[in-house]
Every structure is written in C-alpha cells, then in structure tokens.
Amino acid sequence: MTSSRSLRVVFVCTQNKLRSPTAEAIFARHPGWQVASAxxxxxxxxxxxRDLLEWADVAVCMEKRHRDWIRSRLKGTIPDDRMLILGIPDDYEFMDPDLxxxxxxxxxARLEHMVARITQRPETAREL
Incomplete structure (x- = not known):
C-alpha cells in the first residue's frame, strides 16, 4: 500500500448475507482500508x-472454495498471492459475536503479513 491511497479489500463468501457483510461492517472504519463484500x-x-476484483488490492475469502471459484470463473483478475483464505465455515449469523x-x-494480522510479503517483491507490489 502506498501512502497515497488506502488498501482496498473485498471480503468474499457465498451468499454475501452473513460472513462477508459482517467483515465489511467490522472493518468499514479501519484506518487505511477501503472495504467491500460480495x-x-x-x-x-x-x-x-471482475470489476470488483479489479478494484481490490486483496480478496479475503472465507473458505478455500471461494478462492477456487475466483480462480476458475474470474481467472487472472487477482493474483493468488493477493487472495487470503480465512477458513471460516458458514456457521454464523450476521454480526454473531463469535464471528x-x-x-x-x-x-x-494476516492482511498486514500479506501486504508486507507482497511489497517486498517489487514485481508483485503493483500500487500496494
């Protein structure tokens, strides 16, 4: 991420009703981030x-199958090293305290680690 703009994060789940909207709501005011969910x-x-993924610097996927869907349906839109898998199953309601x-x-923590790793490799840093 450059100091000129915020890190753009899209949170991804299946229906965009529970997990990813919860993440979007939680991190909507996170300093230095712009967030969306789908x-x-x-x-x-x-x-x-495709447009939403092209907007995003990072896609945070709730499960591996969401990353796999992006790879198969929107191939080439976002590099693999810009997709984070959380491993959170569809077991929660919107804004569930445990979620x-x-x-x-x-x-x-995982996004900070990912961004640090990406920005250390100039060939993949594209405006991060």
Whole structure:
C-alpha cells in the first residue's frame, strides 16, 4: 500500500448475507482500508464481479472454495498471492459475536503479513 491511497479489500463468501457483510461492517472504519463484500453465488446480495476484483488490492475469502471459484470463473483478475483464505465455515449469523471476534483476531494480522510479503517483491507490489 502506498501512502497515497488506502488498501482496498473485498471480503468474499457465498451468499454475501452473513460472513462477508459482517467483515465489511467490522472493518468499514479501519484506518487505511477501503472495504467491500460480495458473494460467489448467482443470487448473492452483491455478486462478485471482475470489476470488483479489479478494484481490490486483496480478496479475503472465507473458505478455500471461494478462492477456487475466483480462480476458475474470474481467472487472472487477482493474483493468488493477493487472495487470503480465512477458513471460516458458514456457521454464523450476521454480526454473531463469535464471528466478530474471529474476524477481528484473524484479518488485521494476516492482511498486514500479506501486504508486507507482497511489497517486498517489487514485481508483485503493483500500487500496494
């Protein structure tokens, strides 16, 4: 991330009703981040699109299958090293306190680590 703009993060789950909107709500005011959320299902509240992935610096996927969906359906839109898999199953309601605690614990540390790793490799740093 450059000092000229915020890190753009899209949170991805299946229906965009519970997990990714929770993450978006939690991190909406995180300093230095712009966030959005989307789902991989056709009938998701906000379907994940090529445009949204092109906007994002990083895609935070709730499960491996969401990353795999991006790889197969929107191939080449975002590099693999810009996709983070959290491993959070679809077992939570919107703003479930356990989900909020899990996201709050996992996301900032993992994103900071990912951004640090990416920016150390100039060939993949593209405006991060």
């Amino acid at each position: 789902g991989t299902a056709q009938k998701a509240e906000t379907p994940l699109t 909020v605690a899990l996201l709050t614990r996992l996301v900032p």
